[in-house]
Amino acid sequence: xxxxxxxxxxxxxxxxxxxxxxxxxxxxxxxxxxxxxxxxxxxxxxxxxxxxxxxxxxxxxxxxxxxxxxxxxxxxxxxxxxxxxxxxxxxxxxxxxxxxxxxxx
Amino acid sequence: xxxxxxxxxxxxxxxxxxxxxxxxxxxxxxxxxxxxxxxxxxxxxxxxxxxxxxxxxxxxxxxxxxxxxxxxxxxxxxxxxxxxxxxxxxxxxxxxxxxxxxxxx
DNA sequence: CGGCTTGTACGAACACTGTCGTACTAGACG
DNA sequence: CGTCTAGTACGACAGTGTTCGTACAAGCCG
Numbered sequence: 001x002x003x004x005x006x007x008x009x010x011x012x013x014x015x016x017x018x019x020x021x022x023x024x025x026x027x028x029x030x031x032x033x034x035x036x037x038x039x040x041x042x043x044x045x046x047x048x049x050x051x052x053x054x055x056x057x058x059x060x061x062x063x064x065x066x067x068x069x070x071x072x073x074x075x076x077x078x079x080x081x082x083x084x085x086x087x088x089x090x091x092x093x094x095x096x097x098x099x100x101x102x103x104x105x
Numbered sequence: 106x107x108x109x110x111x112x113x114x115x116x117x118x119x120x121x122x123x124x125x126x127x128x129x130x131x132x133x134x135x136x137x138x139x140x141x142x143x144x145x146x147x148x149x150x151x152x153x154x155x156x157x158x159x160x161x162x163x164x165x166x167x168x169x170x171x172x173x174x175x176x177x178x179x180x181x182x183x184x185x186x187x188x189x190x191x192x193x194x195x196x197x198x199x200x201x202x203x204x205x206x207x208x209x210x
Numbered sequence: 211c212g213g214c215t216t217g218t219a220c221g222a223a224c225a226c227t228g229t230c231g232t233a234c235t236a237g238a239c240g
Numbered sequence: 241c242g243t244c245t246a247g248t249a250c251g252a253c254a255g256t257g258t259t260c261g262t263a264c265a266a267g268c269c270g
Contacts, residue, residue, distance in 0.1 A: 146245095146246070146247090147246075147247070148245090148246065148247080156246085156247070156248090157247095157248080157249085157250095159247090160246095160247060160248060160249090163247095164248095176247095178245090178246085179244095179245060179246045179247065180245080180246055180247080181246075181247070
């Protein structure tokens with residue numbers, strides 16, 4: 001079984017987290033996960049980019065500590081590291097999420 | 106008297122704000138302003154970069170709506186647009202500020 | 211086994227960003 | 241008026257980030 005490296009909460013860098021969240025496509029991923037799209041394969045998000053680019057964005061999020069990825073067969077299940085983020089940067093993720101969805105009908 | 110353009114709160118973009126805050130030097134500026142260094146000239150921040158680079162960073166912050174700049178003679182007085190930011194992206198700036206100062210002895 | 215799905219690796223192209231130095235402008239001050 | 245200070249404009253440069261296509265690997269399923 002392949003494994004993926006994840007940073008520990010004490011190694012999170014504000015720089016990496018803010019840079020990661022500054023990209024619209026990555027915010028799209030984070031918003032989907034926050035809305036309950038947990039445990040979905042990367043490609044099932046229907047992102048407006050190619051496969052390689054998708055891989056790239058998910059890796060950036062993982063290496064910043066924002067998401068957790070684990071293999072299930074050939075697919076990868078993604079979830080938000082809500083608790084770890086809240087412990088390290090309190091209020092940051094909720095604020096971004098709240099601001100990122102101005103059009104919630 | 107020279108004037109500087111500032112975006113209106115309804116024109117703030119989360120993208121621009123997060124990108125602006127993702128840079129360490131710009132976070133340094135924002136933290137100083139938050140600590141009460143209001144009304145200080147740009148160059149008096151003692152940033153570890155040249156004059157042109159300093160100008161660049163202050164402009165990025167202004168164009169994202171994070172700071173307000175107004176001329177006083179040849180100098181520029183800077184201040185945080187705390188209220189405007191709070192209205193548009195509630196909780197975002199406080200969260201970043203709190204996370205950006207882990208070493209407050 | 212052979213094919214299908216899901217994701218990765220790698221290289222290339224391209225744009226953007228941060229940085230600097232130099233030359234310049236606007237205002238203050240003598 | 242001359243000089244000083246604070247900042248801007250511009251061009252250049254290196255580094256980085258996003259994107260893609262193609263080729264490849266790892267598991268599932270028939």
